[in-house]
Amino acid sequence: MAKIVAIANQKGGVGKTTTAINLSSCLAHYGQETLLIDMDSQSNATSGLGMEKGKVKHTIYEVLLEKASIENILVPTEIDWLDLVPANVDLIGAEVELVGLSSRETRLKRALNGLGNLYKYILLDCPPSLGLLTVNSLTAAHSVIIPIQCEYYALEGLGQLMNTLRLVRENLNPRLQIEGALLTMFDGRVNLSSQVVEEVSKFFKQAVYQTKIPRNVRLAEAPGFGKPVILYSKDSKGAQSYLSLTREFLKRNGVE
Amino acid sequence: MAKIVAIANQKGGVGKTTTAINLSSCLAHYGQETLLIDMDSQSNATSGLGMEKGKVKHTIYEVLLEKASIENILVPTEIDWLDLVPANVDLIGAEVELVGLSSRETRLKRALNGLGNLYKYILLDCPPSLGLLTVNSLTAAHSVIIPIQCEYYALEGLGQLMNTLRLVRENLNPRLQIEGALLTMFDGRVNLSSQVVEEVSKFFKQAVYQTKIPRNVRLAEAPGFGKPVILYSKDSKGAQSYLSLTREFLKRNGVE
Numbered sequence: 001m002a003k004i005v006a007i008a009n010q011k012g013g014v015g016k017t018t019t020a021i022n023l024s025s026c027l028a029h030y031g032q033e034t035l036l037i038d039m040d041s042q043s044n045a046t047s048g049l050g051m052e053k054g055k056v057k058h059t060i061y062e063v064l065l066e067k068a069s070i071e072n073i074l075v076p077t078e079i080d081w082l083d084l085v086p087a088n089v090d091l092i093g094a095e096v097e098l099v100g101l102s103s104r105e106t107r108l109k110r111a112l113n114g115l116g117n118l119y120k121y122i123l124l125d126c127p128p129s130l131g132l133l134t135v136n137s138l139t140a141a142h143s144v145i146i147p148i149q150c151e152y153y154a155l156e157g158l159g160q161l162m163n164t165l166r167l168v169r170e171n172l173n174p175r176l177q178i179e180g181a182l183l184t185m186f187d188g189r190v191n192l193s194s195q196v197v198e199e200v201s202k203f204f205k206q207a208v209y210q211t212k213i214p215r216n217v218r219l220a221e222a223p224g225f226g227k228p229v230i231l232y233s234k235d236s237k238g239a240q241s242y243l244s245l246t247r248e249f250l251k252r253n254g255v256e
Numbered sequence: 257m258a259k260i261v262a263i264a265n266q267k268g269g270v271g272k273t274t275t276a277i278n279l280s281s282c283l284a285h286y287g288q289e290t291l292l293i294d295m296d297s298q299s300n301a302t303s304g305l306g307m308e309k310g311k312v313k314h315t316i317y318e319v320l321l322e323k324a325s326i327e328n329i330l331v332p333t334e335i336d337w338l339d340l341v342p343a344n345v346d347l348i349g350a351e352v353e354l355v356g357l358s359s360r361e362t363r364l365k366r367a368l369n370g371l372g373n374l375y376k377y378i379l380l381d382c383p384p385s386l387g388l389l390t391v392n393s394l395t396a397a398h399s400v401i402i403p404i405q406c407e408y409y410a411l412e413g414l415g416q417l418m419n420t421l422r423l424v425r426e427n428l429n430p431r432l433q434i435e436g437a438l439l440t441m442f443d444g445r446v447n448l449s450s451q452v453v454e455e456v457s458k459f460f461k462q463a464v465y466q467t468k469i470p471r472n473v474r475l476a477e478a479p480g481f482g483k484p485v486i487l488y489s490k491d492s493k494g495a496q497s498y499l500s501l502t503r504e505f506l507k508r509n510g511v512e
């Protein structure tokens with residue numbers, strides 16, 4: 001049974017998609033069969049891995065409305081051992097359509113049950129909200145990675161996110177753990193960055209990853225070429241930091 | 257009758273709240289009576305103007321559910337001529353609760369009708385989604401400012417946003433115009449920034465503001481002190497760029 005990890009934070013622009021694309025690619029790079037599911041109607045994970053929006057035929061939307069199974073719509077990517085379940089604008093309607101349906105929070109969880117041992121890791125890239133698509137992801141997941149931008153507003157939102165995790169754990173998914181808190185866009189020259197690191201370390205203690213993702217322009221350029229940073233600029237600080245994060249992630253999951 | 261301007265873009269972290277706080281403060285600085293409404297459950301505009309989360313008694317949530325009027329819940333800020341309608345976590349439930357209610361898209365519009373001539377400008381800080389809170393804002397607004405971060409994913413989302421504006425214009429608010437497209441977090445030393453500027457200028461033509469907001473750490477530090485940048489660091493590039501934007505905004509609205 002694959003380990004299912006949601007990548008979530010309702011604060012916008014904190015590096016959820018950048019982490020989803022680069023952690024999943026690095027896991028594949030280390031030989032771990034990985035599936036990335038794009039749960040965001042912006043479909044940034046889909047295009048960041050090179051899929052053209054117009055070419056996407058089937059998406060997670062159909063799976064949530066039980067019109068297709070995950071096995072039938074997942075597609076290979078340029079990276080060996082990494083497959084993708086794409087997203088597109090159809091997902092915008094999903095939040096409203098799911099509200100009136102039965103077991104609206106557990107549809108993704110049930111769809112993933114059918115995958116068996118195809119993958120070692122399944123990552124879920126969440127949208128910047130605490131709506132039904134994020135709740136579906138947190139309900140299906142064994143654990144959650146929380147990307148935290150080294151800025152003031154990022155700290156503010158943590159209370160709300162922890163509250164949502166508690167509600168999901170109490171009502172929908174008692175097994176939900178914190179996989180880790182990841183500091184992103186860290187800039188050692190800026191006081192604010194160091195202050196946030198200090199606060200986050202107090203809040204999450206040893207759940208914080210030692211690896212901090214630096215602000216690095218290669219990470220922002222790579223999606224424009226539809227490639228993860230290890231293919232776009234493998235010697236960059238951005239690529240090196242995501243390889244280091246992946247080794248830390250694997251170590252926490254008993255893989256040396 | 258006040259001019260109502262929504263600040264919207266479903267892409268997360270592009271500078272919506274930073275623009276909402278600093279444009280509204282600079283409008284007040286130039287003597288224009290202004291009201292800022294925080295439509296985001298993250299309530300970043302509320303805390304960025306110095307309101308402590310715990311002290312917020314009444315929010316826009318009650319207005320949307322017709323339990324309070326805007327006049328009764330708006331509060332003054334530290335800045336003369338600037339009032340605020342705060343937000344808090346209650347808004348998370350609003351999206352789901354509104355789905356089943358009558359005239360769910362026009363509640364904000366109707367609530368604003370009651371304000372008469374109290375203000376010259378009313379700004380709406382939208383959350384990073386195209387759900388009912390953003391739709392309410394676009395339905396109530398005369399125009400919309402679109403902050404666009406100078407990064408790849410920011411370009412990707414424009415098509416979806418324009419599509420939503422078209423749907424709102426056709427079904428809910430035929431008067432909705434584009435007030436302007438604002439380039440944010442611009443860094444002249446980075447190729448990517450200049451490429452995005454070029455693409456955005458082609459897309460929006462003269463709707464793009466001449467003023468580009470540079471990446472400037474004072475803009476990221478100011479919310480930690482609960483102050484707009486013109487109070488926190490008035491000689492910074494960040495403050496100067498928002499003052500320049502405000503002069504451009506006023507010029508487009510016939511105020512020299």
Ligand SMILES: Nc1ncnc2c1ncn2[C@@H]1O[C@H](COP(=O)(O)OP(=O)(O)OP(=O)(O)O)[C@@H](O)[C@H]1O
Pocket residue numbers: 011012013014015016017018019040042044126127128184185186213214215216217219220221223266267268269384407408409410
């Ligand atoms: N470490 C980094 N250094 C530089 N740029 C980065 C870094 N991480 C992410 N970015 C850029 O910052 C922007 C926001 O990142 P990203 O889109 O991954 O965040 P997100 O949390 O997924 O956003 P959303 O809330 O919209 O889903 C993107 O343009 C991305 O390319």
Ligand SMILES: Nc1ncnc2c1ncn2[C@@H]1O[C@H](COP(=O)(O)OP(=O)(O)OP(=O)(O)O)[C@@H](O)[C@H]1O
Pocket residue numbers: 010011012013128151152153154267268269270271272273274275296298300382383384440441442469470471472473475476477479
């Ligand atoms: N020009 C700038 N220079 C430096 N930092 C900035 C600038 N504009 C915004 N920021 C910082 O970038 C982060 C994102 O900005 P902001 O929160 O205003 O975006 P947003 O679009 O409102 O996000 P959300 O989608 O979560 O509502 C914040 O930490 C903010 O302080």
Ligand SMILES: [Mg+2]
Pocket residue numbers: 016017018040044126127
């Ligand atoms: Mg994303």
Ligand SMILES: [Mg+2]
Pocket residue numbers: 272273274296300382383
């Ligand atoms: Mg905001």
